[in-house]
Amino acid sequence: xxTLTEVASGYRAGRTLPLRVELARQLKRRRxxxxxxxxxALPFVLLIAxxxxxxxxxxxxxxxxxxxxxxxxxxxxxxxxxxxxxxLLVIPVALFCGDTVASEAGWSSLRYLLxxxxxxxxxxxxxxxxxxxLSLAAMILLPVVALAVGTAAYGWGPLELPTGGxxxxxxxxxxxxxxxxxxxxxxxxxxxxxxxxxTKTDAALGAVGGAVGLTIIGNVxxxxxxLGDWRxxxxxxxxxxxxxxxxxxxxxxxxxxxxxxxxTYALVLFALAFRGFARKDIVS
Numbered sequence: 001x002x003t004l005t006e007v008a009s010g011y012r013a014g015r016t017l018p019l020r021v022e023l024a025r026q027l028k029r030r031r032x033x034x035x036x037x038x039x040x041a042l043p044f045v046l047l048i049a050x051x052x053x054x055x056x057x058x059x060x061x062x063x064x065x066x067x068x069x070x071x072x073x074x075x076x077x078x079x080x081x082x083x084x085x086x087x088l089l090v091i092p093v094a095l096f097c098g099d100t101v102a103s104e105a106g107w108s109s110l111r112y113l114l115x116x117x118x119x120x121x122x123x124x125x126x127x128x129x130x131x132x133x134l135s136l137a138a139m140i141l142l143p144v145v146a147l148a149v150g151t152a153a154y155g156w157g158p159l160e161l162p163t164g165g166x167x168x169x170x171x172x173x174x175x176x177x178x179x180x181x182x183x184x185x186x187x188x189x190x191x192x193x194x195x196x197x198x199t200k201t202d203a204a205l206g207a208v209g210g211a212v213g214l215t216i217i218g219n220v221x222x223x224x225x226x227l228g229d230w231r232x233x234x235x236x237x238x239x240x241x242x243x244x245x246x247x248x249x250x251x252x253x254x255x256x257x258x259x260x261x262x263x264t265y266a267l268v269l270f271a272l273a274f275r276g277f278a279r280k281d282i283v284s
Contacts, residue, residue: 022126035092043146074159074172076150077143092138093187097131098194098207105202182242188262189235190215192269199277
């Protein structure tokens with residue numbers, strides 16, 4: 001006698017909704033192409049700004065990273081990361097992780113995916129991995145384009161440090177990889193917020209906007225010095241700890257603390273997303 005636990009011959013839950021299929025679907029979407037175009041355009045915008053405004057110079061006898069932007073391709077790439085890490089790079093993370101499930105619900109295709117049958121955990125896993133992969137690709141795209149533009153405009157040379165001294169081109173490239181990796185880890189909180197909200201609503205814009213909004217609130221709270229040591233528990237407090245890697249002798253303690261805070265929040269949010277979605281009544 002057949003039972004409800006029997007499955008069709010040859011069915012393997014792990015083979016449903018392969019990552020390559022989900023990745024191909026997401027890459028073809030217009031929002032992916034638009035976001036990639038915006039990030040690729042930023043180095044050209046800054047290049048034009050420096051060309052119009054002239055060479056950046058120190059203010060009040062203090063030299064900042066921005067003031068070294070035109071020193072070399074490495075400096076130009078570092079400045080691109082600096083001006084975008086606080087907000088611009090938040091948007092692709094929120095978009096790729098927040099739009100993924102909610103958009104399926106908005107299109108009324110989510111229940112058909114689950115009826116394929118794709119197990120709920122498998123569906124979420126595929127969408128989360130692809131969303132994080134696209135987020136990482138966005139963060140890699142920006143410095144790669146910036147290095148290419150900077151090399152053409154300012155030449156390939158050592159990274160000049162605002163505090164004095166230089167890093168040779170090879171070392172600078174390695175440090176920039178560390179910076180990109182840390183920025184990605186620091187944005188896992190936004191990814192977790194967006195993904196969790198994406199499982200709670202049928203409105204993709206609500207999930208994306210909610211994640212961006214909560215991230216901004218975190219930045220505002222970090223600016224409230226009256227909170228004192230409580231700010232150490234805010235992911236935003238550590239978002240620029242990567243600057244410690246762009247030093248002659250890098251300091252890792254800030255990045256380690258920031259990583260611990262971000263990963264902890266992200267794991268909790270991802271767990272809430274999987275737990276809530278497993279019990280959710282899918283009607284769209």
